[in-house]
Amino acid sequence: MRRTALARLLPPLCILASCAPTTAPAPPVPVPTPAPSPVAPPRIVTLPPAGPTGPVELCERGTVQRTADGRLFNHFPYPDMPATALIDAPTTLGGSCKVHPAMADDLARLLAAADADPAIAGTLRAVSCHRSEALQRQTFCGGIGANGSGSFAERAWASAPPGHSEHSTGYVIDFGTSTAPACNAEACFAATPAGRWLRANAARFGFEMSFPAGNRQQVKWEPWHWRWVGTTASAAGAPPARSIFLQARTRFPADPKVD
Ligand SMILES: [Zn+2]
Numbered sequence: 001m002r003r004t005a006l007a008r009l010l011p012p013l014c015i016l017a018s019c020a021p022t023t024a025p026a027p028p029v030p031v032p033t034p035a036p037s038p039v040a041p042p043r044i045v046t047l048p049p050a051g052p053t054g055p056v057e058l059c060e061r062g063t064v065q066r067t068a069d070g071r072l073f074n075h076f077p078y079p080d081m082p083a084t085a086l087i088d089a090p091t092t093l094g095g096s097c098k099v100h101p102a103m104a105d106d107l108a109r110l111l112a113a114a115d116a117d118p119a120i121a122g123t124l125r126a127v128s129c130h131r132s133e134a135l136q137r138q139t140f141c142g143g144i145g146a147n148g149s150g151s152f153a154e155r156a157w158a159s160a161p162p163g164h165s166e167h168s169t170g171y172v173i174d175f176g177t178s179t180a181p182a183c184n185a186e187a188c189f190a191a192t193p194a195g196r197w198l199r200a201n202a203a204r205f206g207f208e209m210s211f212p213a214g215n216r217q218q219v220k221w222e223p224w225h226w227r228w229v230g231t232t233a234s235a236a237g238a239p240p241a242r243s244i245f246l247q248a249r250t251r252f253p254a255d256p257k258v259d
Contacts, residue, residue, distance in 0.1 A: 058161060059141035064152060069247070073156030074218045075164035076247050080133040086170050093126035094178070100130075100170035102237025103206070103228035107173075110205035120177070120193045127176040127184045127224065130167060137162035158220045166210055166248075171241050172227045173207075190223035198226065199256060206231040206238070208254035217252040229258050 055063040056072060066072050087104060089097035090111060099107065115121045131139070140162055143155045152161070159165075166172045176184035177194035189195045202208070207226040211219045229245060230238025242249065249257075 056161075056163075058152060059137075059144055061144070072161050072164050073153055075156060075160040077164050078166060078168050078244065080163070080168040081130060081170035083130070083132070086130050089126055089129055089173070092122070093124065093173075095126065097126040097129040097173070098170065099173065100228070100237075100241070102230070102241060103171060105236075106206040106228060106231065110202065110207065113201060113205070114194075114197060117197060120197045123178045124194055125176040125178055125181075125184070126173050128167060128174040129172065130170045131165060133162045133165075133168055136160065136165045136168060157218075160219075166225070166227055166245070169227075169241075169244055171229070171244070172210070172225060174222075174224045175226060176224060185222075185224055187221060187223065195223050199223070202226055203256045203258050204231070206235065206258055208257045210248065210254055212255035215252055215255075217248070227254070231258065 053066055053068070053070060055065050058064050058072075064072065070077055081100060083098060085100070086098040087101045089099045089107065092111060092115075111124065114124050136159075140155060140159050143159055144150050144152070155161075160167075167174075174185060175194065175198055176189065177192045179194070180188070180192045183189045183192055183195075190199070198207075199209070206228050208229060209223065210225050210227045211217065211222040213221040213223075215221070227241075227245060229241045229249070230236070232238065233242060
Protein backbone atom coordinates (compact mmCIF):
# COMPACT_ATOMS: atom_id res chain seq x y z
CA MET A 1 0.00 0.00 0.00
CA ARG A 2 2.86 2.36 0.75
CA ARG A 3 4.40 1.51 -2.61
CA THR A 4 1.23 2.74 -4.31
CA ALA A 5 1.25 5.93 -2.32
CA LEU A 6 4.85 6.56 -3.34
CA ALA A 7 3.95 6.02 -7.00
CA ARG A 8 1.31 8.68 -6.72
CA LEU A 9 3.94 11.10 -5.44
CA LEU A 10 6.36 10.50 -8.31
CA PRO A 11 4.82 12.72 -11.04
CA PRO A 12 5.08 15.93 -9.02
CA LEU A 13 8.62 15.00 -7.98
CA CYS A 14 9.41 14.42 -11.60
CA ILE A 15 8.25 17.90 -12.51
CA LEU A 16 10.37 19.48 -9.82
CA ALA A 17 13.47 17.59 -11.00
CA SER A 18 12.72 18.29 -14.69
CA CYS A 19 12.71 14.57 -15.16
CA ALA A 20 16.40 14.60 -15.84
CA PRO A 21 17.98 11.20 -15.93
CA THR A 22 20.31 10.64 -13.10
CA THR A 23 23.03 8.18 -12.46
CA ALA A 24 22.48 8.20 -8.80
CA PRO A 25 20.89 5.02 -7.74
CA ALA A 26 17.37 5.40 -6.72
CA PRO A 27 17.04 5.38 -3.01
CA PRO A 28 15.86 2.06 -1.83
CA VAL A 29 12.17 1.98 -1.46
CA PRO A 30 11.36 0.60 1.86
CA VAL A 31 9.49 -2.61 1.50
CA PRO A 32 6.45 -2.36 3.61
CA THR A 33 5.81 -5.15 6.00
CA PRO A 34 2.83 -7.00 4.67
CA ALA A 35 -0.16 -6.63 6.84
CA PRO A 36 -0.90 -9.86 8.61
CA SER A 37 -3.62 -11.73 6.88
CA PRO A 38 -6.62 -12.41 9.01
CA VAL A 39 -6.10 -15.87 10.45
CA ALA A 40 -7.85 -17.60 13.26
CA PRO A 41 -6.10 -17.04 16.57
CA PRO A 42 -4.34 -20.08 17.97
CA ARG A 43 -6.66 -22.34 19.85
CA ILE A 44 -5.94 -21.94 23.51
CA VAL A 45 -7.37 -24.37 25.97
CA THR A 46 -8.80 -22.42 28.80
CA LEU A 47 -11.12 -23.27 31.57
CA PRO A 48 -14.72 -22.40 30.78
CA PRO A 49 -16.24 -19.33 32.33
CA ALA A 50 -16.73 -19.83 35.98
CA GLY A 51 -20.36 -18.94 35.62
CA PRO A 52 -22.37 -16.21 37.20
CA THR A 53 -20.61 -14.50 40.02
CA GLY A 54 -23.42 -12.57 41.60
CA PRO A 55 -25.36 -13.53 44.65
CA VAL A 56 -27.69 -16.48 44.37
CA GLU A 57 -31.10 -16.84 45.92
CA LEU A 58 -31.20 -20.20 47.63
CA CYS A 59 -34.15 -22.12 49.05
CA GLU A 60 -36.09 -18.89 49.54
CA ARG A 61 -33.94 -18.24 52.55
CA GLY A 62 -32.06 -15.28 51.26
CA THR A 63 -29.07 -14.85 49.03
CA VAL A 64 -25.66 -16.42 49.21
CA GLN A 65 -22.45 -15.48 47.44
CA ARG A 66 -20.45 -17.63 45.05
CA THR A 67 -16.71 -17.87 45.40
CA ALA A 68 -14.62 -16.10 42.78
CA ASP A 69 -14.33 -19.28 40.71
CA GLY A 70 -18.10 -19.56 40.37
CA ARG A 71 -18.55 -22.34 42.88
CA LEU A 72 -21.36 -22.37 45.38
CA PHE A 73 -20.46 -24.17 48.59
CA ASN A 74 -17.66 -25.96 46.71
CA HIS A 75 -19.89 -27.15 43.84
CA PHE A 76 -19.38 -25.98 40.27
CA PRO A 77 -22.33 -24.71 38.22
CA TYR A 78 -23.70 -27.17 35.67
CA PRO A 79 -26.27 -26.96 32.88
CA ASP A 80 -29.55 -28.81 33.19
CA MET A 81 -29.93 -31.28 30.34
CA PRO A 82 -33.55 -31.25 29.15
CA ALA A 83 -35.37 -34.53 29.63
CA THR A 84 -36.10 -34.71 25.92
CA ALA A 85 -32.37 -35.04 25.23
CA LEU A 86 -31.96 -38.01 27.54
CA ILE A 87 -32.53 -41.71 27.07
CA ASP A 88 -33.60 -44.51 29.39
CA ALA A 89 -30.74 -46.43 30.93
CA PRO A 90 -30.93 -50.22 30.57
CA THR A 91 -33.78 -51.59 32.64
CA THR A 92 -31.45 -54.07 34.30
CA LEU A 93 -30.24 -51.15 36.40
CA GLY A 94 -33.72 -51.01 37.89
CA GLY A 95 -36.09 -48.14 38.34
CA SER A 96 -36.35 -45.09 36.19
CA CYS A 97 -33.01 -43.78 35.11
CA LYS A 98 -32.40 -41.21 32.40
CA VAL A 99 -28.91 -40.65 31.09
CA HIS A 100 -27.13 -38.75 28.36
CA PRO A 101 -27.17 -40.78 25.14
CA ALA A 102 -23.44 -40.25 24.67
CA MET A 103 -22.71 -42.76 27.42
CA ALA A 104 -25.02 -45.48 26.07
CA ASP A 105 -22.40 -47.64 24.38
CA ASP A 106 -19.90 -47.46 27.22
CA LEU A 107 -22.61 -48.13 29.78
CA ALA A 108 -23.77 -51.18 27.82
CA ARG A 109 -20.19 -52.46 27.68
CA LEU A 110 -19.73 -51.81 31.40
CA LEU A 111 -22.89 -53.74 32.25
CA ALA A 112 -21.91 -56.60 29.98
CA ALA A 113 -18.51 -56.82 31.64
CA ALA A 114 -20.10 -56.69 35.08
CA ASP A 115 -22.55 -59.43 34.17
CA ALA A 116 -19.68 -61.55 32.94
CA ASP A 117 -18.05 -61.39 36.36
CA PRO A 118 -19.62 -63.97 38.70
CA ALA A 119 -18.78 -61.76 41.67
CA ILE A 120 -21.33 -59.11 40.69
CA ALA A 121 -23.32 -60.53 37.77
CA GLY A 122 -26.82 -59.05 37.73
CA THR A 123 -26.35 -56.99 40.88
CA LEU A 124 -25.48 -53.49 39.61
CA ARG A 125 -28.26 -50.98 40.08
CA ALA A 126 -28.74 -47.28 39.44
CA VAL A 127 -29.79 -45.32 42.50
CA SER A 128 -29.93 -41.95 40.75
CA CYS A 129 -29.08 -40.69 37.27
CA HIS A 130 -30.17 -37.43 35.71
CA ARG A 131 -31.67 -35.06 38.23
CA SER A 132 -33.33 -31.89 37.01
CA GLU A 133 -32.55 -28.60 38.65
CA ALA A 134 -36.08 -28.63 40.08
CA LEU A 135 -35.55 -32.02 41.68
CA GLN A 136 -32.14 -30.96 42.94
CA ARG A 137 -33.79 -27.94 44.51
CA GLN A 138 -36.23 -30.19 46.33
CA THR A 139 -33.41 -32.49 47.42
CA PHE A 140 -31.09 -29.75 48.60
CA CYS A 141 -33.58 -27.36 50.12
CA GLY A 142 -35.59 -30.19 51.64
CA GLY A 143 -32.55 -31.10 53.66
CA ILE A 144 -32.46 -27.73 55.35
CA GLY A 145 -34.30 -27.95 58.62
CA ALA A 146 -37.69 -26.22 58.65
CA ASN A 147 -36.69 -24.57 61.90
CA GLY A 148 -33.56 -23.23 60.33
CA SER A 149 -31.34 -26.03 61.55
CA GLY A 150 -28.66 -27.14 59.20
CA SER A 151 -26.67 -24.60 57.26
CA PHE A 152 -26.25 -24.43 53.51
CA ALA A 153 -22.61 -25.34 53.94
CA GLU A 154 -23.47 -28.41 55.97
CA ARG A 155 -26.07 -29.46 53.43
CA ALA A 156 -23.70 -28.91 50.53
CA TRP A 157 -21.20 -31.36 52.00
CA ALA A 158 -23.46 -34.20 50.85
CA SER A 159 -25.78 -32.59 48.30
CA ALA A 160 -25.12 -30.03 45.59
CA PRO A 161 -27.20 -26.86 45.52
CA PRO A 162 -29.65 -26.61 42.60
CA GLY A 163 -27.86 -25.70 39.39
CA HIS A 164 -24.64 -27.13 40.76
CA SER A 165 -25.11 -30.89 40.57
CA GLU A 166 -23.19 -33.07 38.15
CA HIS A 167 -26.37 -35.11 37.93
CA SER A 168 -28.16 -32.37 36.00
CA THR A 169 -25.82 -32.93 33.06
CA GLY A 170 -27.07 -36.46 32.44
CA TYR A 171 -23.51 -37.79 32.46
CA VAL A 172 -23.65 -39.20 36.00
CA ILE A 173 -24.89 -42.41 37.55
CA ASP A 174 -25.07 -43.19 41.23
CA PHE A 175 -24.54 -46.93 41.16
CA GLY A 176 -25.91 -49.25 43.77
CA THR A 177 -26.08 -52.96 44.41
CA SER A 178 -28.96 -55.34 44.86
CA THR A 179 -26.96 -57.43 47.32
CA ALA A 180 -26.53 -54.71 49.95
CA PRO A 181 -29.18 -52.05 49.35
CA ALA A 182 -28.56 -50.57 52.78
CA CYS A 183 -25.17 -49.48 51.47
CA ASN A 184 -26.58 -47.71 48.43
CA ALA A 185 -25.49 -44.06 48.54
CA GLU A 186 -23.54 -44.85 51.69
CA ALA A 187 -19.82 -45.09 52.29
CA CYS A 188 -20.08 -48.85 52.83
CA PHE A 189 -20.91 -49.18 49.13
CA ALA A 190 -17.18 -48.96 48.49
CA ALA A 191 -16.66 -52.30 50.24
CA THR A 192 -19.42 -54.17 48.40
CA PRO A 193 -18.48 -56.38 45.46
CA ALA A 194 -20.15 -53.86 43.15
CA GLY A 195 -18.25 -50.96 44.67
CA ARG A 196 -14.95 -52.79 44.42
CA TRP A 197 -15.67 -53.89 40.86
CA LEU A 198 -16.47 -50.33 39.78
CA ARG A 199 -13.31 -49.04 41.38
CA ALA A 200 -11.28 -51.60 39.46
CA ASN A 201 -13.10 -51.42 36.14
CA ALA A 202 -15.31 -48.37 35.60
CA ALA A 203 -12.55 -46.21 34.17
CA ARG A 204 -12.07 -48.69 31.34
CA PHE A 205 -15.55 -47.70 30.20
CA GLY A 206 -15.11 -43.96 30.56
CA PHE A 207 -16.51 -43.53 34.07
CA GLU A 208 -14.57 -41.84 36.86
CA MET A 209 -15.26 -41.23 40.54
CA SER A 210 -15.98 -37.53 40.86
CA PHE A 211 -15.61 -37.24 44.61
CA PRO A 212 -12.88 -39.55 45.90
CA ALA A 213 -12.06 -39.87 49.55
CA GLY A 214 -10.37 -36.79 50.96
CA ASN A 215 -10.92 -34.74 47.79
CA ARG A 216 -9.65 -31.18 47.96
CA GLN A 217 -12.93 -29.94 46.56
CA GLN A 218 -14.25 -30.68 50.03
CA VAL A 219 -17.25 -32.63 48.86
CA LYS A 220 -18.27 -35.78 50.68
CA TRP A 221 -16.64 -39.01 49.48
CA GLU A 222 -19.12 -40.65 47.14
CA PRO A 223 -17.83 -44.04 45.97
CA TRP A 224 -21.14 -44.62 44.19
CA HIS A 225 -21.08 -41.43 42.06
CA TRP A 226 -19.49 -41.96 38.63
CA ARG A 227 -19.43 -39.43 35.82
CA TRP A 228 -18.94 -40.43 32.23
CA VAL A 229 -16.28 -38.56 30.22
CA GLY A 230 -15.56 -41.11 27.46
CA THR A 231 -12.64 -43.48 27.34
CA THR A 232 -10.51 -40.99 25.40
CA ALA A 233 -10.64 -37.27 24.72
CA SER A 234 -11.68 -37.92 21.13
CA ALA A 235 -14.20 -40.67 21.78
CA ALA A 236 -17.67 -40.07 20.39
CA GLY A 237 -19.53 -37.69 22.65
CA ALA A 238 -16.59 -37.21 24.98
CA PRO A 239 -15.55 -33.63 24.09
CA PRO A 240 -18.78 -32.00 25.29
CA ALA A 241 -18.74 -34.03 28.49
CA ARG A 242 -15.11 -33.20 29.16
CA SER A 243 -15.79 -29.55 28.44
CA ILE A 244 -18.58 -29.43 30.99
CA PHE A 245 -16.39 -31.06 33.63
CA LEU A 246 -13.16 -29.29 32.68
CA GLN A 247 -12.99 -27.10 35.76
CA ALA A 248 -13.66 -29.99 38.11
CA ARG A 249 -11.38 -32.45 36.31
CA THR A 250 -8.53 -29.97 36.10
CA ARG A 251 -8.60 -28.68 39.62
CA PHE A 252 -9.94 -31.65 41.55
CA PRO A 253 -9.09 -34.81 39.62
CA ALA A 254 -11.26 -37.86 40.00
CA ASP A 255 -9.89 -41.09 41.49
CA PRO A 256 -10.09 -43.48 39.79
CA LYS A 257 -9.94 -41.16 36.84
CA VAL A 258 -10.05 -41.47 33.08
CA ASP A 259 -7.05 -40.05 31.23
ZN1 LIG B 1 -24.38 -38.68 42.74
